[in-house]
Amino acid sequence: MIGEEEEEDARIPISQRPEWADVRPVPQDDGPNPVVPIAYTDEFSETMDYFRAVYLADERSPRALQLTKEAIFLNSGNYTVWQFRRLILEALNADLCAELNFVNQIARENSKNYQIWHHRRWVAEKLGSEVASKELEFTKEIFSQDAKNYHAWSHRQWVLQALGGWEDELAFCDELLEDDIFNNSAWNQRYFVVTRSPLLGGLDAMRDSEVAYAVKAILAKPENESPWRYLRGLYKNDIKSLVNDPRVASVCLDVLTDKRNLVHALNMLLDLLCNDYQPSNEMKDAVDGVAPESNPPGTNLVERVCSVLIMVDPIRANYWEWRKSTVCVQD
Amino acid sequence: MADMRATKSQEEQWMVQNQVFRIYDLVYRLPPHAQSVNFELRRENHIEYLTKSLKQLGPSFSVLDANRPWLCYWIMHSIALLGDCVDDELENDTIDFLQRCQDPNGGYGGGPGQMPHLATTYAAINTLITVGGHRSLSSINRKKLYAFLLRMKDSSGGFRMHDGGEVDVRACYTAISVASVLNILDERLIQNVGDYIVSCQTYEGGIAGEPGSEAHGGYTFCGLAAMVLINEVNRLDLPGLINWLVFRQGVECGFQGRTNKLVDGCYSFWQGGVAAIVQRLHLMVNEQLGLPNTFKYDCKTESDDDSSNSDGESYSEGASSPLNDICEPIQEGQSNASPPTESNNIGYNFIKGPIGMRPIFNSMALQQYILLCSQEEAGFRDKPGKRRDHYHTCYVLSGLSVCHYSNTKEADSPPLPGHVMGPYSNLLEPVHPLYNIVLDRYHDAYKFFARS
Ligand SMILES: [Zn+2]
Numbered sequence: 001m002i003g004e005e006e007e008e009d010a011r012i013p014i015s016q017r018p019e020w021a022d023v024r025p026v027p028q029d030d031g032p033n034p035v036v037p038i039a040y041t042d043e044f045s046e047t048m049d050y051f052r053a054v055y056l057a058d059e060r061s062p063r064a065l066q067l068t069k070e071a072i073f074l075n076s077g078n079y080t081v082w083q084f085r086r087l088i089l090e091a092l093n094a095d096l097c098a099e100l101n102f103v104n105q106i107a108r109e110n111s112k113n114y115q116i117w118h119h120r121r122w123v124a125e126k127l128g129s130e131v132a133s134k135e136l137e138f139t140k141e142i143f144s145q146d147a148k149n150y151h152a153w154s155h156r157q158w159v160l161q162a163l164g165g166w167e168d169e170l171a172f173c174d175e176l177l178e179d180d181i182f183n184n185s186a187w188n189q190r191y192f193v194v195t196r197s198p199l200l201g202g203l204d205a206m207r208d209s210e211v212a213y214a215v216k217a218i219l220a221k222p223e224n225e226s227p228w229r230y231l232r233g234l235y236k237n238d239i240k241s242l243v244n245d246p247r248v249a250s251v252c253l254d255v256l257t258d259k260r261n262l263v264h265a266l267n268m269l270l271d272l273l274c275n276d277y278q279p280s281n282e283m284k285d286a287v288d289g290v291a292p293e294s295n296p297p298g299t300n301l302v303e304r305v306c307s308v309l310i311m312v313d314p315i316r317a318n319y320w321e322w323r324k325s326t327v328c329v330q331d
Numbered sequence: 332m333a334d335m336r337a338t339k340s341q342e343e344q345w346m347v348q349n350q351v352f353r354i355y356d357l358v359y360r361l362p363p364h365a366q367s368v369n370f371e372l373r374r375e376n377h378i379e380y381l382t383k384s385l386k387q388l389g390p391s392f393s394v395l396d397a398n399r400p401w402l403c404y405w406i407m408h409s410i411a412l413l414g415d416c417v418d419d420e421l422e423n424d425t426i427d428f429l430q431r432c433q434d435p436n437g438g439y440g441g442g443p444g445q446m447p448h449l450a451t452t453y454a455a456i457n458t459l460i461t462v463g464g465h466r467s468l469s470s471i472n473r474k475k476l477y478a479f480l481l482r483m484k485d486s487s488g489g490f491r492m493h494d495g496g497e498v499d500v501r502a503c504y505t506a507i508s509v510a511s512v513l514n515i516l517d518e519r520l521i522q523n524v525g526d527y528i529v530s531c532q533t534y535e536g537g538i539a540g541e542p543g544s545e546a547h548g549g550y551t552f553c554g555l556a557a558m559v560l561i562n563e564v565n566r567l568d569l570p571g572l573i574n575w576l577v578f579r580q581g582v583e584c585g586f587q588g589r590t591n592k593l594v595d596g597c598y599s600f601w602q603g604g605v606a607a608i609v610q611r612l613h614l615m616v617n618e619q620l621g622l623p624n625t626f627k628y629d630c631k632t633e634s635d636d637d638s639s640n641s642d643g644e645s646y647s648e649g650a651s652s653p654l655n656d657i658c659e660p661i662q663e664g665q666s667n668a669s670p671p672t673e674s675n676n677i678g679y680n681f682i683k684g685p686i687g688m689r690p691i692f693n694s695m696a697l698q699q700y701i702l703l704c705s706q707e708e709a710g711f712r713d714k715p716g717k718r719r720d721h722y723h724t725c726y727v728l729s730g731l732s733v734c735h736y737s738n739t740k741e742a743d744s745p746p747l748p749g750h751v752m753g754p755y756s757n758l759l760e761p762v763h764p765l766y767n768i769v770l771d772r773y774h775d776a777y778k779f780f781a782r783s
Contacts, residue, residue, distance in 0.1 A: 026444075028442065028443055028444065029431055029443040029444060030428070030431065030443055031427050031428060031431055031443075033420075033424040033427070034424070034428050034431075035385050035386070035403060035421065035424050035425045035428045036384070036385060036388055036392075036399050036402040036403055036406070036428075037386075037387060037388065038388045038389075038390070038392045038393055038395075038396060038399075039387065039388065039389055039390050039392075040390060040393055040396075041390050041393070044390070044393050044396075048396075052444055055444075056444075074393060075393055075394050075396050075397065076394075077394060077395070077396075077397050077398065078396060078397040078441070078445070079397060079441070079445075079446065079448060079492070079493055079496065080397065080440070080441070080445045080446045083446060083493065083494065083495050083496070086495060114492075114497060117497075118496065118497040121497075147339070148589070148592065150540070150544070150545065150547065153544060153545065154540065154541055154544050157541075157543045157544065158541075161543075179338070179339075180338040180339050180340050181338060182338050182340035182341060182344075182591045183338075183339075183340060183591070184545065184589055184590040184591045184592070185545050185589075187590075188533065188535075188544070188545040188546075191533075191534055192543050196543065224591070225578060225590050225591060226590055226591055229534065229535045229536075229575075229590065230534070232534070233533075233534025233535065234534075236534050267574070267578075315580055315581070315582065315584070315693050315696055316577050316578070316580070316693070317693070318689065318690055318691050318692065318693060319573075319577040319691045319692070321689075322628055322688070322689070322691055325628050326620055326622055326626070326628075
């Protein structure tokens with residue numbers, strides 16, 4: 001181990017490497033009085049000076065490839081270096097599996113950078129469907145550290161669509177949601193699978209079982225916004241069917257009757273009521289059961305729902321006031 | 332039972348929530364004078380932090396070496412929001428530096444000699460407009476920039492960030508925003524970009540970076556602002572977007588970026604900006620809700636309290652078309668220029684008229700989070716426990732400005748003291764919410780580019 005560290009410390013300046021003797025470094029053209037000047041380390045300046053030299057000369061050589069690697073280790077956000085690296089990889093017909101390993105290394109250090117993921121997508125696309133499972137495995141590894149990593153989720157969706165590997169995706173969502181039912185990224189992925197997987201028959205085929213899944217999650221944790229939005233999403237562009245599915249009104253009723261964590265249930269009920277849902281007496285009673293006394297049972301149910309929300313959800317009082325006012329006009 | 336065990340999301344949420352509540356509790360227990368100090372915007376400190384950074388940054392900033400125009404924008408825009416500006420020399424140095432980032436074939440890179448990139452182009456243009464003046468605005472090669480934007484147009488209708496770069500909603504916004512503000516937006520640039528953005532609105536109501544991804548505050552701002560600028564915002568499900576948006580403000584009083592994620596100061600603008608834009612889309616929202624286009628839910632001031640209905644319902648005269656507020660022809664006398672093409676008026680007309688709708692978010696709560704939890708001795712941060720940076724300073728201040736003006740009837744009319752948390756001297760400059768540029772700088776640029 002000590003030997004390895006020493007090796008890293010003993011970086012030989014590029015200017016002293018024989019293979020670079022013929023190259024003249026190009027300093028950054030910052031001008032006499034640059035703003036936001038960065039006090040670069042010598043290593044950073046030198047590496048970038050040599051990078052500029054090969055970039056300007058458009059030198060697509062093995063040594064240039066090696067240099068881009070050094071530059072990326074110093075700043076993985078430099079998209080110019082990444083783009084030039086892709087040109088070199090193409091020109092040299094380089095081994096792209098090795099490239100994937102290189103990206104692994106960078107991504108583990110900094111997984112929240114656009115360039116790494118864009119590069120990875122480029123490499124994986126060239127390698128084709130044979131790396132699909134490897135790519136899915138890689139994102140899974142990222143999720144074990146950060147289950148909501150936005151770039152990793154985008155990459156995973158791209159892999160599924162471009163390279164395949166849908167077989168176990170719904171089970172993967174199950175697994176993540178079982179681990180953390182509040183993980184909205186996993187809910188979003190579930191929606192993605194249910195609506196787009198070529199193996200599941202699409203939303204129409206899946207809706208029934210998914211409604212049941214969402215309802216179960218809601219009843220377990222009514223304060224969890226994710227399954228409520230998911231449930232609503234299952235009837236996207238088909239609000240009539242949302243209103244006509246008795247399980248939707250029923251889950252609202254169950255939560256309201258429990259008198260705790262009312263906000264999402266009332267939000268859903270409001271949606272139903274604004275779309276010609278005819279409330280049962282039971283539902284009316286449940287709303288009355290949580291309504292403030294200042295709002296006598298005689299008034300319009302939508303107004304009463306809004307009044308409850310203004311009271312129990314004060315951070316959104318402005319919004320509920322607005323919703324209330326729009327209902328008054330419609331009637 | 333698995334149910335009894337807190338999940339990772341819950342644990343993290345409770346930790347942050349408790350930390351935030353502890354801060355509020357501490358401050359509200361202080362005697363009045365000591366308490367009021369906590370609500371003061373530490374203006375001088377912020378300006379000093381920002382100005383120093385403009386002059387020198389340490390080696391750790393090497394990771395932002397491909398984002399230097401962003402650093403310029405975050406700093407200059409923050410200083411402008413604070414009602415200040417840097418001295419002439421620094422302004423000239425900024426223009427000169429960005430000139431070195433400008434590519435001979437159009438667009439701006441992350442530093443001198445780097446490839447042009449849409450995001451750094453947006454940052455550079457917004458910086459130059461914030462600096463203002465003839466030298467600054469005329470340093471932009473608009474003809475070449477237009478060619479760069481066209482080169483970045485993807486067959487999907489979206490834009491790619493740079494040659495060989497990624498296509499996403501951020502790229503669409505930055506391309507459309509600079510084209511609009513520079514008066515070079517045309518049909519070729521607009522073509523099909525709306526299709527791409529519409530395909531990114533998710534089942535939750537917010538907008539994602541790519542089709543299929545998760546609804547996200549940053550992309551929702553970008554997508555909504557771009558759709559307004561190309562005059563296609565009615566293609567989005569606005570009531571759904573609004574419902575998603577208002578639920579992003581949580582018990583901590585600040586905004587989160589996505590459902591069940593943690594509060595973060597920078598979403599004060601990304602989400603707050605969406606709220607500010609929505610307040611001017613009332614006619615479109617009414618139309619989608621099937622309401623008469625005479626329905627009004629506008630800001631009440633003390634003087635007209637008695638003239639409007641107690642339940643917030645009143646009727647306006649004259650509003651006949653849902654597109655009225657953003658498609659009016661340019662007013663005479665605003666500039667002696669020939670009127671620019673229609674798509675380039677949108678940003679101007681958007682900000683011109685009265686604000687049609689009261690705020691739908693909780694402005695005072697957000698101001699409290701910003702002042703007590705995001706503000707450091709100098710600079711702003713994501714949340715307690717995180718370190719300040721220029722990005723968060725910029726977007727927290729932008730969000731604070733949005734709060735200050737969220738109850739005004741016109742974009743630049745001074746808010747009532749009751750709408751500014753803390754002393755009235757906390758008041759910031761207003762911004763144009765579609766571009767996030769301080770309003771008077773925007774107007775100067777609008778006049779400049781309408782002429783040429
Ligand atoms: Zn942030």
